[in-house]
Amino acid sequence: MSSTGVLAAELIMFEQAGCIWCEAFNREIAPIYSKTAEGQRVPLRRLDIDDPLPPDLGFIDRERLAPLFVLVDKGREVGRIRGYPGEDHFWALLGTLIKKLDVDGTSRERS
Numbered sequence: 803m804s805s806t807g808v809l810a811a812e813l814i815m816f817e818q819a820g821c822i823w824c825e826a827f828n829r830e831i832a833p834i835y836s837k838t839a840e841g842q843r844v845p846l847r848r849l850d851i852d853d854p855l856p857p858d859l860g861f862i863d864r865e866r867l868a869p870l871f872v873l874v875d876k877g878r879e880v881g882r883i884r885g886y887p888g889e890d891h892f893w894a895l896l897g898t899l900i901k902k903l904d905v906d907g908t909s910r911e912r913s
Contacts, residue, residue, distance in 0.1 A: 811875040811903055813844045813896070814859065816851045818868035823886040827869055830889045840896055844873060844903075873899045 817824040835841040849856075851868045862872055862879060871883040873896075881899040886892060 811844045811873065811880070812847045814862065814872045814874055815846055815848045816864065816868055816870040816872070817848055818851045821868040824869045826888075827886045827892070831892060840893070840900060843900060844896075871896075873903075875903060 815827075817827075832846075835846050849859075851864070851866070851870070855862060855864065858877075859874065861877060862874070864870070865884070867884055869886050873880040873882065880902050883892065883895045883899070887895065
């Protein structure tokens with residue numbers, strides 16, 4: 803949540819222990835994610851797929867799939883990436899989701 807009390811865009815990652823695709827993401831993307839423009843725009847928030855949803859994410863329809871990436875902004879789902887499709891495809895799919903934020907005008911304050 804931002805200092806103004808408005809929920810900011812986040813990329814929610816539902817993960818599970820022993821998931822080989824989660825491990826691949828952790829090896830290929832996680833170490834650099836927060837340093838990228840995408841990571842700055844939509845910080846990564848990790849949740850265990852078996853844990854209850856936090857109250858601020860109660861609107862997400864969960865799937866029994868790991869990893870599952872859900873882009874959220876201001877209390878709504880913008881889109882999702884099911885599974886980890888590899889490094890190149892992940893960045894392309896994430897880029898497409900982030901463009902939805904720009905089209906909707908939901909993530910950035912306009913001056």
